[in-house]
Amino acid sequence: xxxxxxxxxxxxxxxxxxxxxxxxxxxxxxxxxxxxxxxxxxxxxxxxxxxxxxxxxxxxxxxxxxxxxxxxxxxxxxxxxxxxxxxxxxxxxxxxxxxxxxxxxxxxxxxxxxxxxxxxxxxxxxxxxxxxxxxxxxxxxxxxxxxxxxxxxxxxxxxxxxxxxxxxxxxxxxxxxxxxxxxxxxxxxxxxxxxxxxxxxxxxxxxxxxxxxxxxxxxxxxxxxxxxxxxxxxxxxxxxxxxxxxxxxxxxxxxxxxxxxxxxxxxxxxxxxxxxxxxxxxxxxxxxxxxxxxxxxxxxxxxxxxxxxxxxxx
Amino acid sequence: xxxxxxxxxxxxxxxxxxxxxxxxxxxxxxxxxxxxxxxxxxxxxxxxxxxxxxxxxxxxxxxxxxxxxxxxxxxxxxxxxxxxxxxxxxxxxxxxxxxxxxxxxxxxxxxxxxxxxxxxxxxxxxxxxxxxxxxxxxxxxxxxxxxxxxxxxxxxxxxxxxxxxxxxxxxxxxxxxxxxxxxxxxxxxxxxxxxxxxxxxxxxxxxxxxxxxxxxxxxxxxxxxxxxxxxxxxxxxxxxxxxxxxxxxxxxxxxxxxxxxxxxxxxxxxxxxxxxxxxxxxxxxxxxxxxxxxxxxxxxxxxxxxxxxxxxxxxxxxxxxxxxxxxxxxxxxxxxxxxxxxxxxxxxxxxxxxxxxx
Numbered sequence: 001x002x003x004x005x006x007x008x009x010x011x012x013x014x015x016x017x018x019x020x021x022x023x024x025x026x027x028x029x030x031x032x033x034x035x036x037x038x039x040x041x042x043x044x045x046x047x048x049x050x051x052x053x054x055x056x057x058x059x060x061x062x063x064x065x066x067x068x069x070x071x072x073x074x075x076x077x078x079x080x081x082x083x084x085x086x087x088x089x090x091x092x093x094x095x096x097x098x099x100x101x102x103x104x105x106x107x108x109x110x111x112x113x114x115x116x117x118x119x120x121x122x123x124x125x126x127x128x129x130x131x132x133x134x135x136x137x138x139x140x141x142x143x144x145x146x147x148x149x150x151x152x153x154x155x156x157x158x159x160x161x162x163x164x165x166x167x168x169x170x171x172x173x174x175x176x177x178x179x180x181x182x183x184x185x186x187x188x189x190x191x192x193x194x195x196x197x198x199x200x201x202x203x204x205x206x207x208x209x210x211x212x213x214x215x216x217x218x219x220x221x222x223x224x225x226x227x228x229x230x231x232x233x234x235x236x237x238x239x240x241x242x243x244x245x246x247x248x249x250x251x252x253x254x255x256x257x258x259x260x261x262x263x264x265x266x267x268x269x270x271x272x273x274x275x276x277x278x279x280x281x282x283x284x285x286x287x288x289x290x291x292x293x294x295x296x297x298x299x300x301x302x303x304x305x306x307x308x309x310x311x312x313x314x
Numbered sequence: 315x316x317x318x319x320x321x322x323x324x325x326x327x328x329x330x331x332x333x334x335x336x337x338x339x340x341x342x343x344x345x346x347x348x349x350x351x352x353x354x355x356x357x358x359x360x361x362x363x364x365x366x367x368x369x370x371x372x373x374x375x376x377x378x379x380x381x382x383x384x385x386x387x388x389x390x391x392x393x394x395x396x397x398x399x400x401x402x403x404x405x406x407x408x409x410x411x412x413x414x415x416x417x418x419x420x421x422x423x424x425x426x427x428x429x430x431x432x433x434x435x436x437x438x439x440x441x442x443x444x445x446x447x448x449x450x451x452x453x454x455x456x457x458x459x460x461x462x463x464x465x466x467x468x469x470x471x472x473x474x475x476x477x478x479x480x481x482x483x484x485x486x487x488x489x490x491x492x493x494x495x496x497x498x499x500x501x502x503x504x505x506x507x508x509x510x511x512x513x514x515x516x517x518x519x520x521x522x523x524x525x526x527x528x529x530x531x532x533x534x535x536x537x538x539x540x541x542x543x544x545x546x547x548x549x550x551x552x553x554x555x556x557x558x559x560x561x562x563x564x565x566x567x568x569x570x571x572x573x574x575x576x577x578x579x580x581x582x583x584x585x586x587x588x589x590x591x592x593x594x595x596x597x598x599x600x601x602x603x604x605x606x607x608x609x610x611x612x613x614x615x616x617x618x619x620x621x622x623x624x625x626x627x628x629x630x631x632x633x634x635x636x637x638x639x640x641x642x643x644x645x646x647x648x649x650x651x652x653x654x655x656x657x658x659x660x661x662x663x664x665x666x667x668x669x670x671x672x
Binding site: 042092093095097099100103104106107108110111115118230231234235237238241276278281285288289292293296297299 | 351355403405455459460461462464465466468469470471472473476477479480483484599602603606637639641642644645647648649651652655656658659
């Protein structure tokens with residue numbers, strides 16, 4: 001029992017928690033930007049795959065790590081715009097469009113992977129982002145070493161939280177973005193373009209989602225493999241509701257999830273063979289459902305979420 | 315000076331020709347797009363296309379393989395169509411399929427000895443019940459606690475697959491399986507009969523066709539079907555008309571989950587004979603594409619499922635001969651969904667070029 005508690009004091013535990021949380025931070029931020037603007041983006045799972053694949057492919061073909069990050073973000077933004085053409089401009093079902101983006105991005109990534117590497121059993125590996133280990137951190141106990149092990153992409157995730165929070169709550173752009181998800185007609189009356197704002201939100205949000213995927217291949221691991229996203233995108237959609245569409249709470253939710261996930265992996269080794277491993281592997285998904293259930297009662301969905309806006313129609 | 319403008323006018327009810335033409339053209343457009351992508355990757359189209367076609371329909375073997383592959387897709391397509399009619403976003407077909415398969419092997423794996431005319435229906439019922447039960451959770455969460463069913467059904471797919479894995483490595487593992495994670499084989503009395511000698515096609519297809527006809531009658535000709543369509547069309551209006559929205563959603567969910575469960579039961583009882591964790595190459599997700607391609611029409615689910623199955627079977631045979639990955643099939647399926655979605659615009663709107671004075 002003591003061993004189960006001691007885990008919480010280990011720097012390696014917290015390092016793992018942050019590492020698991022990082023892609024989710026990107027994903028939840030991306031999802032909340034889209035949803036704040038009134039668009040549910042179920043393309044997230046596929047955009048994660050596309051970001052992971054294109055970021056890694058860029059680097060494995062000799063590109064710089066940051067070029068890989070940029071390519072992933074651009075691919076994500078393009079998929080977001082494709083989503084927008086269907087849902088914002090043509091007003092088609094956001095559910096079905098999102099799922100089709102997921103299917104399209106996933107199958108294209110897998111097919112493209114097989115085109116690039118027709119018959120390799122072990123994919124080429126890359127040199128991923130290295131831990132930053134800034135000297136000023138080492139003085140802090142537990143959290144210092146835990147944060148020291150993180151790469152530049154983790155710090156980028158933290159920065160994105162701050163920037164998103166600032167833009168959403170402190171700038172005219174953020175006000176317009178929030179308004180377009182609550183009352184698009186009012187935004188139109190202000191002379192702003194509903195279409196433009198929503199397309200912009202989809203591009204930016206989807207770029208962030210793709211960064212979540214790229215984090216996995218460029219920082220957490222050093223290669224791309226099939227099924228590596230494994231529902232992380234859907235977890236982000238659940239965490240977005242849990243975070244009540246607030247960037248700060250999104251960070252908290254992702255870190256909580258990361259801590260829980262890292263904890264169950266360690267418990268697994270403690271529990272030995274008494275409990276089947278699958279029980280532990282189910283926990284993250286069940287936890288996401290629980291988070292959704294807890295948040296559902298007080299969830300304050302953006303009022304125009306999933307409602308297409310067509311000028312002149314009420 | 316006049317400018318041309320594209321205007322979308324709502325179309326009250328699309329003609330029968332349009333209802334048929336749009337999905338067919340969408341499917342063709344998806345195939346064409348995929349072939350363009352194939353050309354870009356440098357594949358020899360002259361060889362690939364004939365292989366694709368002959369692999370899916372070139373012989374009795376090919377045709378029966380396509381119909382075998384279509385069988386679970388008809389079930390999962392119906393599962394999605396029924397649910398989406400009532401705007402119940404059941405994306406958990408994959409998990410419900412595995413739940414059905416697990417229940418089927420549990421009942422048909424020798425635990426009960428009975429003659430085939432009793433055991434086969436029992437196995438099918440068990441599969442349907444398991445699928446329905448798995449969806450009942452998310453539906454109750456939706457109706458009682460307003461929890462979005464998209465995410466819960468999606469996440470349950472992963473949970474269910476892990477659960478199946480756990481059972482196949484634990485209590486339900488085949489003692490004769492030399493440690494492989496697979497269930498004990500089903501007894502002969504539980505197996506669905508084969509339809510064509512020497513081929514894999516089985517009576518699951520008959521059940522799937524019967525299910526399509528039944529669902530069609532259910533949606534079009536019964537009070538329940540009317541309620542489902544009313545809830546899907548406008549929940550507030552349905553409530554005003556005295557229809558119980560939660561009740562309708564629960565019944566819809568039970569039907570939808572049962573249909574997806576039948577897909578799994580028919581796969582193990584008709585085709586595989588035992589359960590492994592690679593039973594389904596995404597039949598649950600492809601069922602959504604089938605349903606959309608069929609415009610949520612139960613009878614149209616059958617040709618839509620056969621089309622998607624033909625793509626899968628054709629791509630498999632193509633990838634065996636040429637060095638083209640069979641992820642090509644997934645690409646066609648995804649493109650088919652996108653094209654159908656874009657095509658549905660032509661069903662809802664009339665596109666007009668307008669000349670407006672600037």
